[in-house]
Amino acid sequence: MKMKKFINAPETITDEELAGLGLAYPDILTVDGHLVISKDLENADRVTIVTYGGSGHEPAQAGFVGKGMLDIQAVGDIFAAPNAKLVFEAMKRADKGHGVLLLTLNYAGDQLAGKQAIKLAQKAGLNFRQVVTGEEIQYDPNGEDNKRGLAGAVALYHIAAAAAREGKSLDEVAEIAQHYADNMASITVKSTDATHPQNGMPFGDLGETDMMEIGAGQHGEGGGVRVPMMSARDTVATVAGALSSKLGLAAGDKAFVMINGCGATTMMEMLVLFKDTVEFLRGKGVEVVASMVGEILTVQEAGGFQMNIAKWDDETLRLWNTSCHTPAYSKE
Amino acid sequence: MKMKKFINAPETITDEELAGLGLAYPDILTVDGHLVISKDLENADRVTIVTYGGSGHEPAQAGFVGKGMLDIQAVGDIFAAPNAKLVFEAMKRADKGHGVLLLTLNYAGDQLAGKQAIKLAQKAGLNFRQVVTGEEIQYDPNGEDNKRGLAGAVALYHIAAAAAREGKSLDEVAEIAQHYADNMASITVKSTDATHPQNGMPFGDLGETDMMEIGAGQHGEGGGVRVPMMSARDTVATVAGALSSKLGLAAGDKAFVMINGCGATTMMEMLVLFKDTVEFLRGKGVEVVASMVGEILTVQEAGGFQMNIAKWDDETLRLWNTSCHTPAYSKE
Numbered sequence: 001m002k003m004k005k006f007i008n009a010p011e012t013i014t015d016e017e018l019a020g021l022g023l024a025y026p027d028i029l030t031v032d033g034h035l036v037i038s039k040d041l042e043n044a045d046r047v048t049i050v051t052y053g054g055s056g057h058e059p060a061q062a063g064f065v066g067k068g069m070l071d072i073q074a075v076g077d078i079f080a081a082p083n084a085k086l087v088f089e090a091m092k093r094a095d096k097g098h099g100v101l102l103l104t105l106n107y108a109g110d111q112l113a114g115k116q117a118i119k120l121a122q123k124a125g126l127n128f129r130q131v132v133t134g135e136e137i138q139y140d141p142n143g144e145d146n147k148r149g150l151a152g153a154v155a156l157y158h159i160a161a162a163a164a165r166e167g168k169s170l171d172e173v174a175e176i177a178q179h180y181a182d183n184m185a186s187i188t189v190k191s192t193d194a195t196h197p198q199n200g201m202p203f204g205d206l207g208e209t210d211m212m213e214i215g216a217g218q219h220g221e222g223g224g225v226r227v228p229m230m231s232a233r234d235t236v237a238t239v240a241g242a243l244s245s246k247l248g249l250a251a252g253d254k255a256f257v258m259i260n261g262c263g264a265t266t267m268m269e270m271l272v273l274f275k276d277t278v279e280f281l282r283g284k285g286v287e288v289v290a291s292m293v294g295e296i297l298t299v300q301e302a303g304g305f306q307m308n309i310a311k312w313d314d315e316t317l318r319l320w321n322t323s324c325h326t327p328a329y330s331k332e
Numbered sequence: 333m334k335m336k337k338f339i340n341a342p343e344t345i346t347d348e349e350l351a352g353l354g355l356a357y358p359d360i361l362t363v364d365g366h367l368v369i370s371k372d373l374e375n376a377d378r379v380t381i382v383t384y385g386g387s388g389h390e391p392a393q394a395g396f397v398g399k400g401m402l403d404i405q406a407v408g409d410i411f412a413a414p415n416a417k418l419v420f421e422a423m424k425r426a427d428k429g430h431g432v433l434l435l436t437l438n439y440a441g442d443q444l445a446g447k448q449a450i451k452l453a454q455k456a457g458l459n460f461r462q463v464v465t466g467e468e469i470q471y472d473p474n475g476e477d478n479k480r481g482l483a484g485a486v487a488l489y490h491i492a493a494a495a496a497r498e499g500k501s502l503d504e505v506a507e508i509a510q511h512y513a514d515n516m517a518s519i520t521v522k523s524t525d526a527t528h529p530q531n532g533m534p535f536g537d538l539g540e541t542d543m544m545e546i547g548a549g550q551h552g553e554g555g556g557v558r559v560p561m562m563s564a565r566d567t568v569a570t571v572a573g574a575l576s577s578k579l580g581l582a583a584g585d586k587a588f589v590m591i592n593g594c595g596a597t598t599m600m601e602m603l604v605l606f607k608d609t610v611e612f613l614r615g616k617g618v619e620v621v622a623s624m625v626g627e628i629l630t631v632q633e634a635g636g637f638q639m640n641i642a643k644w645d646d647e648t649l650r651l652w653n654t655s656c657h658t659p660a661y662s663k664e
Contacts, residue, residue: 002542004523004635006564006601008608013600016564020603023610024625027664058599067664191336197600210334232338232348264596264633267390268345268529269338271352276340278355293356295627301596303336303633330662332359332399 003200010198014055014077021062025327028066034075034082035090036062041071047164047173048072048094049157051103052087052117053110054079056197059328060154060297068165068324068331069157078198079219081109084116091121091128099127099170101160101177105149106134107218129174131160133181135308136188137246139215140225148217150186151260151297152308155320158329162319176319184256184310185243189235190216190224192264192303203302212304214238219299232269236276236307243309244284251285254317258308260296265303267294273305281309290320292329335532342530346387346409353394357659360398366407366414367422368394373403379496379505380404380426381489383435384419384449385442386411388529391660392486392629400497400656400663401489410530411551413441416448423453423460431459431502433492433509437481438466439550461506463492465513467640468520469578471547472557480549482518483592483629484640487652490661494651508651516588516642517575521567522548522556524596524635535634544636546570551631564601568608568639575641576616583617586649590640592628597635599626605637613641622652624661 007013014034022031030037041048052074053061061073074090076082087102094100104114114130121128133156134147160177168176192207203220206213212235215224230238249255257277259270270293278288289312297306312320324331339345346366354363362369373380384406385393393405406422408414419434426432436446446462453460465488466479492509500508524539535552538545544567547556562570581587589609591602602625610620621644629638644652656663 002561004542004544004561006523006567006597006605006637008563008565008604013604016607017600017603020605020607020610020625023620024603024606024623056600058603063599191338197598210336212336229334229336231340233340235338263598265338266529266595266630266632267395267627268349268388268632271349271356271390272340272345273338273352274356275348275352278352288355291356293352295599298598300598300600301633301635305338325662325664330657330664332657332662 003195005197007197013197014075017055018075028325028327034086036065036073036075038065038067038071040067041094044096046096046167047098047101047170048096049101049103049161049164050090050094052082052090053105054081056300057297059295063328064154064157064326066326068161068322069326081113084113084120087113087117088120091126095126101170101173102128102130103153103156103160103177104130104132105153106132106147107149127170129170131174131177131181135184135186137185137242139187139242143223146223150188150218150308151258151306152184152186152310154296155256155258155292156180158324159316159319162322183247184308185246186306186308187214187239187243188216188304188306189214189239190220190302190304193220194263194300194302197300220302232272233276236273236280239307240277240280240309243307244281247309247311249284249286249311253286254289254312255281255286256290256310256312257288258292260306261294262302262304263298264301265305270294270305289317335527337529339529345529346407349387350407360657360659366418368397368405368407370397370399370403372399373426376428378428378499379430379433379502380428381433381435381493381496382422382426384414384422385437386413388632389629391627395660396486396489396658398658400493400654401658413445416445416452419445419449420452423458427458433502433505434460434462435485435488435492435509436462436464437485438464438479439481459502461502463506463509463513467516467518469517469574471519471574475555478555482520482550482640483590483638484516484518484642486628487588487590487624488512490656491648491651494654515579516640517578518638518640519546519571519575520548520636520638521546521571522552522634522636523561525552526595526632526634529632552634564604565608568605568612571639572609572612572641575639576613579641579643581616581618581643585618586621586644587613587618588622588642588644589620590624592638593626594634594636595630596633597637602626602637609639621649
């Protein structure tokens with residue numbers, strides 16, 4: 001069957017959606033080629049936050065460019081890293097004299113571009129620090145521990161930006177970000193496949209089965225365990241159980257929970273999963289003090305969700321409870 | 333194949349997701365049974381805004397309860413209106429001495445509950461006005477003009493609430509809302525079917541074809557015209573063309589555009605569709621002065637989108653550009 005997506009031509013999807021983003025949020029951001037730049041950057045007198053990554057994961061990451069989150073995203077084509085020169089350009093343009101924090105997800109294609117960009121930045125004497133998130137835990141005991149970066153990074157955008165807005169130094173902001181990255185964990189549960197919008201091919205064969213895959217990675221690269229579909233509550237017990245064990249969560253701890261819809265999974269389901277997660281953690285004496293529930297980092301119309309749990313202290317919660325305003329996430 | 337949704341039991345979906353909503357947004361709203369109540373209501377000294385409708389359309393409508401949008405939603409079960417007594421209860425609780433604006437979508441099941449609630453409210457001497465949105469235009473020239481209420485109502489929540497927050501009287505707020513309702517138009521383009529989360533059955537047979545349906549109504553009730561999938565640009569020319577003709581948009585006019593994803597259609601596609609709509613209207617000399625792009629009123633994981641265009645004047649734009657803060661939509 002023909003792919004049923006509303007596009008014009010495979011080769012112009014990214015250019016066209018970025019043009020749409022710029023037209024939809026002229027008060028928040030500017031689109032300059034494949035750079036999405038926060039309007040808040042112009043008068044920024046602080047450490048600034050830059051990321052990069054492929055398109056096709058909307059709203060991530062460009063949907064989180066704005067006040068109190070990302071200053072610039074360098075955008076690649078569908079599921080592809082941007083080239084290193086563009087990442088370097090983003091870092092240069094973001095630097096307001098206090099240095100740049102480059103926040104990146106551990107993903108093979110992305111890391112290659114990042115390494116090259118870092119060489120360019122070092123050569124140019126740019127003041128920057130890089131923090132790489134790779135919070136996926138290995139659910140399959142026999143599997144390879146790839147430490148892939150999943151959606152948990154998005155909450156960190158706000159934490160790092162909040163620290164930067166308070167006037168903290170680049171080293172301080174980087175330390176906060178690294179501490180955050182070290183104390184979170186994620187798993188993807190995939191139930192149906194995405195279709196690649198440029199070639200119309202499905203990502204995998206899960207859609208034709210009654211199974212779901214726990215630990216499927218960002219795009220459904222695999223490496224997970226296939227089990228029959230379970231109730232929301234049983235799925236949560238499995239996933240939140242593994243994540244809280246990994247983090248060593250114990251009674252009295254405070255946690256952040258993210259339920260990230262992969263695309264076709266509804267907000268209705270995400271809210272049920274979130275409620276079950278809060279109840280699961282409450283059963284262990286762990287208090288959920290903050291959350292994000294919704295489509296944050298999708299993979300087209302894939303079914304399933306990512307659960308991210310982070311161990312929080314009062315300082316992290318204080319930073320989180322500052323304002324931000326971006327196309328996809330706002331706090332008063 | 334088994335339905336692949338993350339739920340616990342068909343009969344508790346709505347209760348469970350509302351519990352999740354309350355846990356996820358404790359700063360914005362309170363969930364009391366099937367009433368979702370804005371925290372902003374407590375100290376409100378103004379006209380208040382109430383709506384009601386079935387669940388299964390998340391984020392609508394409860395996701396728009398909060399500051400500067402809805403004060404209360406009375407929530408029904410999946411795709412079903414709440415009972416009239418609950419709607420009346422919502423109206424009573426919302427009344428802060430300045431009267432209540434009941435904003436409802438023209439949809440057969442909803443209107444029945446509404447009529448009964450109104451009888452209860454009249455009997456109790458409640459000060460209220462009702463405005464019904466029914467902006468769907470009949471795309472099929474041979475079809476029945478059902479004037480169904482689609483997602484356009486969601487933008488009106490903010491316009492009406494903004495007017496109420498300025499201290500306008502109930503009659504003034506109702507007049508603004510009616511004027512808004514009379515100057516907007518919507519069409520649904522459906523590409524794939526939703527699955528009913530309680531019985532696992534698909535809504536229709538569109539998913540097995542290469543066709544899309546223009547004018548399919550809210551849930552895909554039908555009444556539209558099936559045509560082969562087209563490019564985003566050609567789809568926009570067809571849909572925005574019909575809407576702007578209906579509204580009599582001419583060079584020099586100002587317009588609001590909403591692209592509402594029905595569920596499986598990606599933000600990537602919505603942004604492309606939005607960009608094409610802005611360009612289409614620009615070609616007619618019409619300026620797009622505001623927009624909403626995203627999943628606003630979904631039907632589970634249906635593929636497709638609703639386009640809503642409204643003719644705006646400077647006063648509407650001024651009201652729109654005031655702040656609001658709800659789970660699914662915020663303005664600074």
